Amino acid sequence: MSDVKISSNVIWTLPFFSKLNDVEKAELLKVANFRHVKRGETLFLQGDRLTHFYWVCSGAIRQFRVTPDGRELTGAIRTEGDVLYDPDARQREQHHAMNARAVQETSLLAIPASWIDEHIKLWPHLADHFMTLLAGRAQEALIDTEHQATMNAAQLVSCFLQKLCVLHHFDPHGFELPYSKSLIASRLGMELETFSRTLPKLREVGITVTGKHVAFDNISLAQSHACNACTVTEECLTHAAMQEMATRSVGNYKKSGQ
Amino acid sequence: MSDVKISSNVIWTLPFFSKLNDVEKAELLKVANFRHVKRGETLFLQGDRLTHFYWVCSGAIRQFRVTPDGRELTGAIRTEGDVLYDPDARQREQHHAMNARAVQETSLLAIPASWIDEHIKLWPHLADHFMTLLAGRAQEALIDTEHQATMNAAQLVSCFLQKLCVLHHFDPHGFELPYSKSLIASRLGMELETFSRTLPKLREVGITVTGKHVAFDNISLAQSHACNACTVTEECLTHAAMQEMATRSVGNYKKSGQ
């Protein structure tokens, strides 16, 4: 509900709305709304009715689920430009399946879900953006699963640090962690203790972490260790080697035989 | 390339094409194609150009990725009615990110990707189906991740067995496993040995497995143990209790405080 004049500039820089024409922009502004949440404040909870879609303009939102035994699983940390959109909502008819809470002070663009539902049929590029978004989320999740299944703590951490660095355009030679270590550990699906113990070990692969300060001493070395399927600039690509192995394998589900 | 007359009946039973009118059906048949693969045969590999989308008419296809160290990760087992659609393909421009291989003799409906690309803009319900599909895949992946993170081997197995039973409309009081145990273990992200050792333990929760034969002795007992967030008929629902816990928690990422 704050200054809309400032914020309306922000909207059009979001990839989601960058292709709108002036008429469409005007229409969008009629229903768009701004919402600010303070650090630790909750945006919505699992089971809440889905009333709005949110675009993060600044700050960071942690999305998480709470398991029956009370453990919190951090699904994603959404930052500037990201959308809070529950893929599940499409099926479970307008109810959130995740909780969303502000990591820091955060401002969001809120657009009524009903408006989106109507206009997704009318504006083709909107539908297109949503399909891309959904595909991206599906892919994200697959990569996450693959990482959890194949990488150990050290690899997960260094992979995370590198993606973080690229995503936020940090200087690889030295930057500060934007989140608490507890949050990062949770995002990586490990305990804080494990995360903490892992950091010193990363020195071997050229990553020095002191307090909140991170430095990649030798970028290429860190790269090769981090994640065999990730590079700093691109996510888990398919390698020729991987394909070749698949060709050779026959039918056992363990290792590719030769 | 077998008998199209038989198969054309099959197509319209797929949820994907059930809403087409006669003109559209005719048009689809012009480009639709059938493909048969034998047990163990490969449909496509990571990195292959994506030329067709496939709908499984009968049989089962294992989708998997091969990690650089040669381990095969089974992402999904697609059966009758499922679509082989790589969410990643949308971004990585027409290349498969997964391998697909027949578990059993399988017949598929193949539709050229180019035709889909064109018609997705023309036929609104087609776009809608794809969005639902993508949303479903994203959701599937999230649930998978959550399961891997929170459940032990026994829970994973019993959850799998129950979903299997429901999905294939098996009799809970006794049915045969449709896949090899190695395949199931791989799908669950565990070693065959672990899977094998887990089966006897399930007797405690009312699941008896002898050879390939599975029986749920006490269905409600098995349910409550299997997966706190799953029921036999529905996947991982949000519970009121879970929401309540989230409300009480404040900011630590481990357990919800009170």
Add this chain to the structure above:
DNA sequence: CGATCGTTTGATCCGCATCAAGATAGGTGG
């Protein structure tokens, strides 16, 4: 009847979680 595939069972090991103290840092009030 040996050969191969799929599975079981046993023995051992390792990574991470868990429990339990300390240590450091950031913030507040005196």
Add this chain to the structure above:
DNA sequence: CCACCTATCTTGATGCGGATCAAACGATCG
């Protein structure tokens, strides 16, 4: 500016679940 407090992180000791290595077992098949 310091004393105090709490949040956040580090470090240590221990245990467990599942991976790994190894071997035997049972079925199916040529």
